Amino acid sequence: MKRPFKPSKSNIIYASIVAVIIVFFNIRIYGFDAYTFGISIGSIIGIILVPTLLALLFWFILGQKENGGTTTFNVVLTLMFLGSISEFGQIAKDRQKPIDDLQKAVSEYKESTLANPDSTDSNYNVLSANVKNSIDDLIKSSVGEERKVWLALKDFFRKSDSTNIAWNKAYNAFAEPRILDFNKLNNKEEFEFQKQTVQEYINQSDNFKAFVENRVDYLKEQTKRIDKSNKAYKGFIKGLTKKDSIQKPNFMPYINAHIEYGQGIKTIIELLENEQGNWSYDNETDTLIFENLKAQTTYESILNEAISNEEIVNELSNKLVEIM
DSSP states (O other): OOOOOOOOHHHHHHHHHHHHHHHHHHHHHHHHHHHHHHHHHHHHHHHHHHOOOHHHHHHHHHOTTTTTTHHHHHHHHHHHHHHHHHHHEEEHHHHHHHHHHHHHHHHHHHHHHHGGGHOOOOOOHHHHHHHHHHHHHHHTOHHHEEEEEEEHHHHHHHHHHHHHHHHHHHHHHHTTTTTTTTTTOSHHHHHHHHHHHHHHHHHHHHHHHHHHHHHHHHHHHHHTSSSOOOOOHHHHHHHHHEEEEEEEEOOOHHHHHHHHHHHHHHHHHHHHHHHSEEEEETTTTEEEEEEHHHHHHHHHHHHHHHHHHHHHHHHHHHHHHHOO
């Protein structure tokens, strides 16, 4: 006897279970927002439509009998559901890979920098490139609110990266043997060049300090329109805040020592300029002698303070790498 086609109770129950599981996986992967709702509805319609059409076909083949396509519907739905589970697993794996790559890049940077401090710049360039690639991969594999989080991270890292690069450039110029080479400090142009180079180092150290002091507030401002209940957002803010609380107590005395060290060197250059013609340098004994006793005392006091700040920098530099 011919019956009108309609899904059986078992089809409806099974399809409902599959729908709930699909929604659950979408929420787990993408978070709970309008995008997740839309993609879940689309996935459910897509995964149920094909079994329904095939069940209708078998219903015709079996003579339009009651429940004629029930088994076909359940079998096809099962196959498509298993395919979706596999796809969810691959998506989760693809989304985890950039995070794993990011952690690996930081770990390799720490190891290579601690083993060879003289290669810090080249090591950082590698780290910077790897971080950028990982963030781009996170953006590509995310949607909705989570994607907004990674876009904010990209902007944050761009600012952090440019700040660090500018500081490294200024520091490297300051660290050149030319700076405070007493044999070269014998004309106005050289004095001006060295003072400008040291001042740029001081300025960039101040900029670096200001960025680290305000980076958490800066990031919160950049992400103020993102749903604060989003898992990626909460994890990102929590991770940065925790790192900031560990790094800042070490970074602040480190960068302050850089600033004071630069200020001390600049003061020495200015003292040498003011006393030009009244001091001499002995290359064999590495001794600087002022004719003016007060100038000599001032120089030695500034030099001792600069050496103290240099020791602080050396002591804290490795520690900062370790707690990255």
